[in-house]
Amino acid sequence: MSQTATPSDIAAAYIQHGPYGVGHDPHGHGHREARGHGSGGPAPKRVIIGYGFWIFLLSDIVMFSGFFAAYAVLAHATAGGPTGKDLFDLKRVGIETGCLLASSFTCGLAYVAATMKKQLQTQFWMLVTGLLGLVFVILEVLEFYEMVVAGAGPTRSAFLSAFFALVGCHGLHVTVGGLWLGTMMAQIWFKGFRPHIMRRLLCFNLFWHALDIIWVALFTIVYLLGAGA
Amino acid sequence: MSSHDEDWGEHDDAAPGDEHTGGSGFGAIQVYLLGLLLAVGLTIASFWIAGSNLVWGPGIPAALLALAVAQIGVHLIFFLHITSGPENANNTLALAFGVLIVLLVIVGSVWIMAHMNHNMMPVPMDKLMRMQR
Numbered sequence: 001m002s003q004t005a006t007p008s009d010i011a012a013a014y015i016q017h018g019p020y021g022v023g024h025d026p027h028g029h030g031h032r033e034a035r036g037h038g039s040g041g042p043a044p045k046r047v048i049i050g051y052g053f054w055i056f057l058l059s060d061i062v063m064f065s066g067f068f069a070a071y072a073v074l075a076h077a078t079a080g081g082p083t084g085k086d087l088f089d090l091k092r093v094g095i096e097t098g099c100l101l102a103s104s105f106t107c108g109l110a111y112v113a114a115t116m117k118k119q120l121q122t123q124f125w126m127l128v129t130g131l132l133g134l135v136f137v138i139l140e141v142l143e144f145y146e147m148v149v150a151g152a153g154p155t156r157s158a159f160l161s162a163f164f165a166l167v168g169c170h171g172l173h174v175t176v177g178g179l180w181l182g183t184m185m186a187q188i189w190f191k192g193f194r195p196h197i198m199r200r201l202l203c204f205n206l207f208w209h210a211l212d213i214i215w216v217a218l219f220t221i222v223y224l225l226g227a228g229a
Numbered sequence: 230m231s232s233h234d235e236d237w238g239e240h241d242d243a244a245p246g247d248e249h250t251g252g253s254g255f256g257a258i259q260v261y262l263l264g265l266l267l268a269v270g271l272t273i274a275s276f277w278i279a280g281s282n283l284v285w286g287p288g289i290p291a292a293l294l295a296l297a298v299a300q301i302g303v304h305l306i307f308f309l310h311i312t313s314g315p316e317n318a319n320n321t322l323a324l325a326f327g328v329l330i331v332l333l334v335i336v337g338s339v340w341i342m343a344h345m346n347h348n349m350m351p352v353p354m355d356k357l358m359r360m361q362r
Contacts, residue, residue, distance in 0.1 A: 043242050046244055047242045047243065047244045049244070050244025050245050050246060050247070051242075051244060051245070051319060051320065051323075053245075054244075054245040054320055054323055054324075055323055058323055058324065058326070058327035059327075061327055061331060062327060062330050062331060062334070065330070065331040065334040065335050066334060068334075068335055069334050069335045069337075069338035069339065070338075072335060072338065072339050073338055073339060073342040090276065090279070090280065094276055097272055097276075098272075101265070101268055101269065101272065102265075104265075104268075104304070104308055105261055105262075105264075105265045108257075108258075108261040108264075108308060109258065109261065111246075112257045112258055112261070115257075202244060202246050202247075205246050206245055206246050206309065209246075209304060209308045209309050210309075212304060212308070213301050213304045213305070216272075216297055216300045216301055216304065217297055217301065219275075220275060220293050220294065220296070220297035221297075224275055224276065224279040224293050225279075225290055225293060227279070
């Protein structure tokens, strides 16, 4: 009987030592530095928030995969209307890509400047990031406008419905990201580089880089495969 | 159990986006610059291949997809600083799960719909008459 653990024994051990059997070290000695692996207490707030936001971004990407799947299935359902070859202007898409890639880079520079607590440098690079994002959104709105005026709106065919849903959803993300960027600039300006502001900036950085990753998949699958091959 | 934990205890977890260049801003900027350089190169390669006959025609989609996957990898490593190190194990595992779901959704949809298209092929009239009898 002494060899077998009853459920109450297991529960008692769980309460005392935690799920991994190594305990939370309530007396304050032992492996304090081994965070997040069952001992030494929880990970720093910054890591937990970054991880949580990473999970959100991945679920956002999973949502995008639904739009990508719809587009891939409906790409040839043009209902006799214009195809991607007729509609897509690769020169404009190239400029959009350049803007977003450069803004991803300047966003990284802004974060580096913020970790060194350089106010003006941070504000400058964030402003450049925002302006590049704005150029991207303007070019995209212009493209949508021209397509709708030319009679190739989202109601023309299943292909165009899927196109506007996918590309529009990404554009909406960039727009919302731009609003977030403006808020972050104001918060950094008035509140300085406090720890919770820096955590928000980390999350914003992740968001902006994730948008660029989605755009890479988007310009390849929608524009390059649609216009070229 | 405890030896296993000690192997891992050397490192703190890292948040996604954290740099591991020892904290100096200069090294971090170098990482971003290298990432930008690689990403621009891959982007130019994709746009170039799409508009040229450099690659055998039917091979273009495969080439473009390979370039896109490579560029996404560059973004993940140089911009989001996701590495294979033990401090990044949680981030990498979450990413792996995300990629699994994305692939299931996209490949599954395309596969199933292609089969349905195939099954919905118009049937020749004489065959249809035979089926009705």
